[in-house]
Amino acid sequence: MLDPFRALAELGDSPRFGSAAAGMKTEIPCSPDLILRLDWMRLAELVRAISAHAGCELARSIVLEDGSVMFGMIERPNTPHPQRALVKTAPWNEWGATPETVMRFAREVRTAARTRGILVAPAGFTPAAQLAAQQHRIEMVDATALHRVLETLAEERRGLLLAIATAGDYLTPTCPVCLEKLSRQEGATQEELGHRVRRIQESGLVADPVEADCVEVAQGAEVTFLHEVRSRELRIAGGAVGDFVCEGPVTLLPGGMLDGTLAARSVRVEDGAELRGRFRILQGPPMPFVKEVRPWRWRCPGVSGKPECRRVNFEPHHG
16 A cells, blocks of 8 residues: 555646636536546545635645545635645545544544544445544535535636536546556456455444445454444454344454344354354355445556556446
């Protein structure tokens, strides 16, 4: 993984960002769905442009390998009470915000004194993510909120921003390493299709539904799941309370405790672990509890020769 604070591209200076001739027009109507479908690069440009139009003083952006963008800014810079803020867009493979997304950003915000955090997640925030954001005083911005802001702008200014955001191919994501457009790769390998892991390391209530290939509760975490948890594999090293349905094996590691109802193909309780509540063995063929992963991915063509490009592997948002 790249150093989270190493600038891969200076968005404010790049000709890919902000270079639009006066009088550009777009026939594409503005809507939350349009914002939701933008390339991460175009989304970052739009957020920066809106912030600049509001009179904020912007620092240069940092592009992370996951397609998220982070930049600092000063609100009301020429007033007696300026406010520092750190803005970040959600990673491409998330696009919405989970509690883990919010917690990662909250830790980044804490590294800067007297700075508030603004997290932009076009696909929205799960109920648990909203709770985490409120607890850590993170401002939440989704596609609907961005659309509302755009609708308040003068028609000429709004048209210019949309023209810049939708010029050329604005739907295909960009490689965050080399800034070339990604290409659609059909027939990804089984390994790439994936072992999607939901790893929970923080104690607390998980209020959003959980579905994954593998769900892990880390050692030391005490977690209560509000909705039924569905997975192909379940590994518990901490404390987990709720209802669980697992297509495959369940492993309770030393120190792990599962309290609630459990339906699984098999259960292994290691020394020092504890299984409470009701348990039943699933019979018959596996049921499609977990949504199938899309059969294609966005990958970097690698024309730049940078080895980091090989790690760029984005799930599609649409189609």
